[in-house]
Amino acid sequence: MEKLMLKNTKKYPGLEKYQKVIPDEDTALKLVADLKWKNGFICSKCGNTNYCKGKAIESRRCTRCKKIESATAHTVFHRCKIPINRALEIAYMVCNISAISSYELSRQLDIRHMTCYGFQKKVKECLTGENDDKLLKAILSVVHERVNSLS
Numbered sequence: 001m002e003k004l005m006l007k008n009t010k011k012y013p014g015l016e017k018y019q020k021v022i023p024d025e026d027t028a029l030k031l032v033a034d035l036k037w038k039n040g041f042i043c044s045k046c047g048n049t050n051y052c053k054g055k056a057i058e059s060r061r062c063t064r065c066k067k068i069e070s071a072t073a074h075t076v077f078h079r080c081k082i083p084i085n086r087a088l089e090i091a092y093m094v095c096n097i098s099a100i101s102s103y104e105l106s107r108q109l110d111i112r113h114m115t116c117y118g119f120q121k122k123v124k125e126c127l128t129g130e131n132d133d134k135l136l137k138a139i140l141s142v143v144h145e146r147v148n149s150l151s
């Protein structure tokens, strides 16, 4: 029993590194925005490529039609119920340990089981099969690069 409890409190070593490279929501949002618009901004409504900053962090406002697009719009993180750095943490774990159960995710990350279950499902659909999410893959690859460059 004691052994089992010890095993169950063990945290995945990569988590601490993740939290160093993505310490908060703003860092995660900036990463998403940088990669989403790495080839420039194109307004999803009118196609204009000029923008100014929107009110929300990392959001962009079209200078022509004034449509505001958040960093997470049209991404897997859109309308996420948890902070985006935590959602990305789920994706990071799923990517590193593909066989991890949603219960284990919930325990490791201290996020509600149903939240982990739902987002894990979404992430798996993005990373495998026909739902090829290049943005999420690019985001995760930058996170891995940053984690690997930590000494």
Ligand SMILES: [Zn+2]
Binding pocket: 043, 044, 045, 046, 047, 048, 062, 063, 064, 065, 066, 067
């Ligand atoms: Zn526009």
